[in-house]
Amino acid sequence: MAIKTVMVGLATCGISAGGEKVFEAFQKELQEGADFLLRETGCVGMCYREVLVSISNGNQESYLYGEVTPDRVKRIVAEHIQNDTPIDEWLVSGVDREVGFFDKQVRIVLRNCGVIDPSSLEEYLQSGGYKAVEKVVKEMTPEQVIKEVQISGLRGRGGGGFPTGKKWELTRASVSEKKYIICNADEGDPGAFMDRSVLEGDPHSVLEGMMIAGFAIGADEAYIYCRAEYPKAVARLRLAISQAKKQGLLGANIFGSSFNFDIKVKEGAGAFVCGEETALIASIEGRRGMPRFRPPFPAQQGLWGKPTNINNVETFANIPWIILNGGSAYAAYGTDDSKGTKVFAMAGKVKRTGLVEVPMGMSINDIIFKICGGIVNDKKFKAVQMGGPSGGCIPASLGETLIDYQQINKTGAIMGSGGMVVMDETTCMVDVAKFFLAFTQAESCGKCTFCRIGTKRMLEILERITEDKGKEEDLVTLDQLGEQIKIASLCGLGQTAPNPVLSTLRYFRDEYEAHIRQKKCPAHVCSPLLTYTIDQEKCNGCMLCPRSCPTDAIIGEKKQPHKILQELCIQCGKCFTVCNQDAVIKD
Ligand SMILES: Cc1cc2nc3c(=O)[nH]c(=O)nc-3n(C[C@H](O)[C@H](O)[C@H](O)COP(=O)(O)O)c2cc1C
Ligand code: SF4
Ligand code: SF4
Ligand code: FES
Numbered sequence: 001m002a003i004k005t006v007m008v009g010l011a012t013c014g015i016s017a018g019g020e021k022v023f024e025a026f027q028k029e030l031q032e033g034a035d036f037l038l039r040e041t042g043c044v045g046m047c048y049r050e051v052l053v054s055i056s057n058g059n060q061e062s063y064l065y066g067e068v069t070p071d072r073v074k075r076i077v078a079e080h081i082q083n084d085t086p087i088d089e090w091l092v093s094g095v096d097r098e099v100g101f102f103d104k105q106v107r108i109v110l111r112n113c114g115v116i117d118p119s120s121l122e123e124y125l126q127s128g129g130y131k132a133v134e135k136v137v138k139e140m141t142p143e144q145v146i147k148e149v150q151i152s153g154l155r156g157r158g159g160g161g162f163p164t165g166k167k168w169e170l171t172r173a174s175v176s177e178k179k180y181i182i183c184n185a186d187e188g189d190p191g192a193f194m195d196r197s198v199l200e201g202d203p204h205s206v207l208e209g210m211m212i213a214g215f216a217i218g219a220d221e222a223y224i225y226c227r228a229e230y231p232k233a234v235a236r237l238r239l240a241i242s243q244a245k246k247q248g249l250l251g252a253n254i255f256g257s258s259f260n261f262d263i264k265v266k267e268g269a270g271a272f273v274c275g276e277e278t279a280l281i282a283s284i285e286g287r288r289g290m291p292r293f294r295p296p297f298p299a300q301q302g303l304w305g306k307p308t309n310i311n312n313v314e315t316f317a318n319i320p321w322i323i324l325n326g327g328s329a330y331a332a333y334g335t336d337d338s339k340g341t342k343v344f345a346m347a348g349k350v351k352r353t354g355l356v357e358v359p360m361g362m363s364i365n366d367i368i369f370k371i372c373g374g375i376v377n378d379k380k381f382k383a384v385q386m387g388g389p390s391g392g393c394i395p396a397s398l399g400e401t402l403i404d405y406q407q408i409n410k411t412g413a414i415m416g417s418g419g420m421v422v423m424d425e426t427t428c429m430v431d432v433a434k435f436f437l438a439f440t441q442a443e444s445c446g447k448c449t450f451c452r453i454g455t456k457r458m459l460e461i462l463e464r465i466t467e468d469k470g471k472e473e474d475l476v477t478l479d480q481l482g483e484q485i486k487i488a489s490l491c492g493l494g495q496t497a498p499n500p501v502l503s504t505l506r507y508f509r510d511e512y513e514a515h516i517r518q519k520k521c522p523a524h525v526c527s528p529l530l531t532y533t534i535d536q537e538k539c540n541g542c543m544l545c546p547r548s549c550p551t552d553a554i555i556g557e558k559k560q561p562h563k564i565l566q567e568l569c570i571q572c573g574k575c576f577t578v579c580n581q582d583a584v585i586k587d
Contacts, residue, residue, distance in 0.1 A: 002058030042201020044114025113201030151327030153339030158312030189388030209316030334360030387416025390496030392503025451494030
């Protein structure tokens with residue numbers, strides 16, 4: 001019998017679900033004499049079923065267990081590993097279960113995530129790792145590399161969608177003795193974790209992509225600017241760099257060629273604006289992370305004044321695959337405008353939250369319903385927020401919109417870096433707009449008046465509307481101010497900050513109007529706009545709600561229907577939560 005390999009998901013999502021304890025439980029079984037190999041792996045995407053453990057039988061057969069706890073380990077070892085009998089009721093896949101999650105995905109960026117051990121250079125090499133950079137330095141010219149990336153149609157995955165091959169061509173054309181590559185791993189959008197998963201699950205693929213970019217543009221030095229809040233990603237990157245150096249894959253005369261390349265990790269400064277390329281460069285140089293006017297673009301004058309090519313983590317992770325399989329194989333996926341695949345972090349009210357990688361051209365509805373299983377508790381799908389704080393809300397009526405830069409822009413949202421927050425009928429769109437604007441307002445670096453003060457005024461208006469103090473003229477002011485901030489801001493933060501407000505005003509204006517005119521929150525979220533009453537027919541006088549009310553606003557005798565004194569009620573909702581007769585009405 002072939003020896004089995006057990007892989008425990010130990011990316012951030014696996015660790016927060018208790019993966020380390022599960023790993024220790026398997027280690028204990030090993031010490032007690034069980035016979036198997038134990039490895040760790042990254043995020044396979046099914047974050048909603050962590051802790052995930054895959055067991056391969058050494059003969060192509062692989063079984064995935066979900067929601068594994070330390071208590072389950074003994075039985076898995078005894079029955080599956082020692083007795084060849086997989087435990088069907090704990091399996092996620094391997095016996096055809098939840099295949100819908102994977103069978104519509106195309107995994108190029110995530111090809112190794114959840115498959116190999118990210119701390120093992122050997123496993124990366126066995127999966128074809130560093131073959132692309134070897135091919136490039138031995139068989140290709142920089143121009144050929146750039147051409148291949150242009151054929152692939154790859155566009156930057158950091159949010160802007162600028163054609164990657166074109167950017168490389170521009171940086172190559174800048175004449176200088178010294179040039180740099182920067183990998184943008186700042187990933188600051190709330191709800192986004194695509195880059196973190198790639199860095200934690202397959203760090204060498206990002207290093208390899210950066211090396212190929214360095215060869216193409218003529219750079220010999222690189223930085224990865226990684227969010228300091230990602231300690232696991234930083235540790236995995238540092239380990240991968242030291243392994244690659246030890247093996248001679250990084251350093252001087254790579255694969256016996258004249259190509260030299262070195263990569264350093266720089267931890268981020270904890271500000272969203274530092275993801276903006278000119279602010280990021282300032283931060284690496286040790287200056288305050290503040291955007292500057294462009295041109296000159298980094299391709300002409302970047303880090304320490306030298307031509308610099310800056311790309312996102314996901315952009316780089318695509319590159320080795322493109323070189324090995326050809327630009328046209330990549331371009332075979334997608335639409336005329338948008339080629340290849342895109343990774344999305346699925347969050348919010350969707351049944352299967354986690355990471356998915358889909359071919360461009362798939363519809364939003366297909367991602368939400370076919371891959372992610374639809375809406376939690378089968379509630380009504382209301383909208384999806386794409387592109388984080390710079391993006392917008394796409395209503396369910398436009399759910400057939402395709403994943404394509406142009407199509408998504410037409411809705412008023414943006415592709416962004418890949419955050420998708422799914423909302424159902426219980427979400428208040430004014431509240432959502434307020435959440436995202438509060439984020440960008442707090443993160444504004446303060447350089448531009450419209451971004452600094454305009455967003456503050458917009459936020460005050462939203463606060464007023466959700467606190468029962470909205471005025472009729474507020475919506476016109478929000479529209480006007482939003483458009484002005486977009487035009488008058490220097491960097492992408494200010495230029496896109498009003499998007500969540502403008503897109504919700506466009507599609508959900510009736511909700512704003514209900515807050516202002518009827519003083520009602522239709523989704524029952526904004527508490528100052530809610531009224532609690534008790535249904536006299538349903539209330540059995542059990543006394544639960546008067547005991548929970550912090551302001552003694554509920555009156556009534558035991559076993560008699562109760563009443564709420566509106567002048568005392570502070571809309572805390574406790575009575576609504578405790579009543580088990582559904583007698584408290586929230587409106
Ligand atoms: C406020 C702001 C934050 C940004 N944050 C990120 C980020 O976290 N990661 C990223 O790759 N790009 C981010 N960008 C985009 C970068 O400025 C830049 O366009 C990108 O890194 C280029 O790489 P790409 O061409 O591969 O997309 C941000 C832009 C702005 C305006
Ligand atoms: S738009 Fe906002 S974040 Fe960008 S430079 Fe101006 S003030 Fe700073
Ligand atoms: S909402 Fe809160 S304050 Fe109002 S009646 Fe119920 S428990 Fe009391
Ligand atoms: S207090 Fe009225 S039903 Fe419980």
